Amino acid sequence: MAKMIVLYEQPKxxxxxxxxxxxxxxxxxxxxPGVQSVSIHRVKQSLYTDRELxxxxxxxxxxxxxxxQGMATAEGEAVQNDPQNFIAFLHSPPAIYIVE
Structure with missing residues (x-):
């Protein structure tokens, strides 16, 4: 299994x-295409960091x-281009990690 993990700090x-x-x-x-699941978790507490996740x-x-392959499709490209529509609501861009 592979996952894309996206970390958002507290929005402005x-x-x-x-x-x-x-x-x-x-x-x-x-x-x-190929997305098996999307899980969203609200961070209640962060330890050992100054980031307000x-x-x-x-x-x-x-x-x-x-x-x-999924990210190379039209749907994947639409998702990759979409943050420009909500980045103004954030203090900083999200951090994105790909893990296996």
Missing amino acids: NLEAFENYYFDVHIPLVQQI YLVVEIAFEHLEALN
Whole structure:
């Protein structure tokens, strides 16, 4: 299994971020071919960091090749281009990690 893990810090405009993220961005993510699941976790406490983490999002694929293939589709490209529509609601861009 391969996962894309996305870490978001506390937004500067929480309401606008949540409205866009959950109503527009996540439905786009769910359309990427090969996505097996999308898990969204609200961070309640962070230890040993100064970062104010807000959300941890896990997007699971069967394997790394499926992740790469899904992200190379029109749906994957739409998701990769979408953050420009909600980045203004954040203090900083999200951190993205690919793990197996």
